[in-house]
Amino acid sequence: MANDIKKLRNIGISAHIDSGKTTLTERILYYTKRIFAIHEVKGKDGVGATMDSMELEKERGITITSAATHCEWKGHRINIIDTPGHVDFTIEVERALRVLDGAVLILCAVGGVQSQSLTVDRQMNRYRVPRIAFINKCDRSGADPFRVCDQLREKLNHNAVLIQLPIGLESKFSGVVDLVTMKAVYFEGPRGDEIREGEIPAEMIDKARAKREELIDAASMFSDELMESVFEENVTEDLIREAIRLGTLSRQLTPVFVGSAYKNIGVQPVLDGINKYLPSPIEVENVALDLDQDEKEVLLENDPDRPVIALAFKLEVTPYGQLTYIRIYQGSIGKGDDLFIARTRKKIKVGRLARLHADEMEDITRAYAGDIVALFGIDCYSGDTFTDGSLSYTMSSMFVPEPVISLSVTPEDNKSQNNMSRALNRFIREDPTFRSHVDEESGETIISGMGELHLDVYVERMKREFSALVSTGIPQVAYREAITRMAPFDYIHKKQTGGSGQFGRVAGFMEPSEDGTYEFDNKVKGGVIPTEYLPAVDKGMQSCLKKGLMLGFPVIGMKVTVNDGKSHSVDSSEMAFTRAAIGAFKQAYNKARPVILEPVMKLSVEGPSEFQGNVMSSVNQRRGMITSSTEDGIFTNIEAEVPLAEMFGYATTLRSLTQGKAEFTMEFSRYAKVPVSVAEELKKDFREKLKGEKTS
């Protein structure tokens, strides 16, 4: 197995939307003989590219969920995850990067380093993914791969070095010059299958020599052997390749390929590059957290004989049931094996094990450390760790950003209600950034996610895949009420309606609590309220917290102290004291000067420094308070506190303000008093709502 694992590559293909990820993947699958025909994205044949397996993706011509696929090239097995390019789906990219060992960064020869390239590159840095770059679309009008290579250096701080030169450009683009072999390479035949090597065109020789010098200069920084051979003038192709490989693995060098996937030029060298320059699983360090040792990090070994550790990184619904994509980090998994889910300690049996090729699959009996395969019919969540039960390890948690937007979804009929529940249950398991809950106050189902498009796609998927017709509401913010000063209460609940009456007196005071939670303090002396009725007083107070008397929002941060009261030997009961507490709450609440609180988020916006002013202005306009701005390389990170209510639509605003080059994350920070103008608006809405309820 050791030899096999050295020839295994787990790679991702990431880039800006429309850079040609899906086209490149499609060509790779064609040349590796996994498919026997090529369909274009939005192809005229109506079939669509193989990796765009979901109907919606086919229609929109974009890749929404990443499909894993397997292929073989020159004795190497390659697992490819095609990743989406839109900012709203970054969790898909993040997940792919979590399980992959290397990546191909695609750039458009015309558009260059675009917005999403910046985001994806930051994500790749976060997961320390070595990459090679492919400058695609060299056949397009305006193509300038040299400029794009410069942008890789300037905008992304890559030590990017061309290892190929384009032969001709735009409509004259006909092949590439390999700067390692110093040969011209042409891709002939109807699908570019036939590779012909030839001499470098005479007019390109000087440029090729100069660029080869640059390549060797850059690569020799990673190999003393290459450096020595340069002095001794006996540089070999193998020495150059080994040095490029070392540089790439250390993430200090990015070899750059050029081509046009659409015109079938330059794809096979990228496959060679994946084999030669990207790491095998044993060249990558993976760690798990040992739950028995306080989540201490432990290094995993790519050894098939060690206990199993695998991570479920993607779930998909298929007509055959739930499909779980896993990466095996240690040990091996075979058909019929028992596995345990680390989160639940639940035992599962491996029924069917398969290697995926977009929508088709190949059954296998065993998979080993380093591999990416799929399990069938396993009940688990995305991000779950599987073990064989002998280890209490869990894979280090993925970076999961908190959702930033919520809206209500209402099914249009009973059938849609059931289908919507099934859909939500599925989406939550598939995507950790997608959340769903039923709002206790309104009874509405609320979905939350990473952006408007993110939620739009799920609403679309509900309709298309689950036949759930839903209407969506306006985003809601979770307001709260809180008192600001101490107020006493002394209330007698007394009722005589024939038979046994009700009697209870509760006295004490309410005040703001220090830590923002609810506290109940019993200071009753001499048993004036019998001990058995005190929980009823507490219960009565807590029942009032659910709906504040000001605008009906939940009340937070209140301490209630009960220090006096009275009971009756016959007429007192739990119910009487609960009602007395409710009366006491109502008596004191408005005297305690309640205010409305709104959630304030900690906002972090990261993007190229040139947009600092735009970002600052956009945050300021949203009642935000900027606390810091950090310059790091070509990027600026702005941190601020902003009311959540002002942040709806921000993803779209930010995208347009920064040409899509900035991204933001938000997390809850605290509740803060709303400004008077906002409070007045809320009061007005509340009054109108009440009026509506009365008239209906």
Next chain:
Amino acid sequence: MKDFVSMSPLKVLEKSSRKELGPGNLAVLIARAGVGKTACLIQVAFDKLFRREKLVHVSLEEGPEKVTSYYNVMYSDLARALDVKDGQDEHRMLIERNRMILAYLHQSFEIERLRANLKNLVENLDFRPDALIVDGLDFEKTERAVFDGLKQVAGEFEAEIWLSALSHRHITDVNERGIPYPCQQLDDLFSLILQLQPEGSKIVLRLLKDHDNPTVSDAGITLDPKTFLATNK
């Protein structure tokens, strides 16, 4: 917090001819590693903030989180020392509202970038700084042009700029005006030069240059090594 004014390290300026640094001017605080340059600069920052002035803290070594946490720790010590009660946290609000942290990591600091960032603050947030604290600038490796640039920035934004400079025990260079390393060739650019030195269990803050005043008082003020507040001794 009335007492703070009388205990601020800027009390040392009572001995200064103009009693202040003044807009458009640079000041530098020289000290060896570990003596408390940052802590002392943060006390200078508090002095500005509590006077309701706008302050920009420029950090060249640490990210904003660390800087914020440093301010929080210093403020807690200050509040304890001056017996400020929890409910009277108007000063904490003054810090949060009137302070902006600009961090420049991994050699990202350039005068043009600082100028652009300050311009953005003024234009987009109406945040016009009265003072800048620049902490972590390596005087040994920084060219004179950068200090010239800072002086220009101070003039353009009508703000005063306070810097910290690291000195070394083994480098004893002093120029003819008595200004030690690493400021001996830059003293013409600074209106105030101060030195922070440990003396026994106390820290002494001395004024080495006082604007154009040729006679600088030799006596310094003593600071509490924990709070960096001026003691009465």
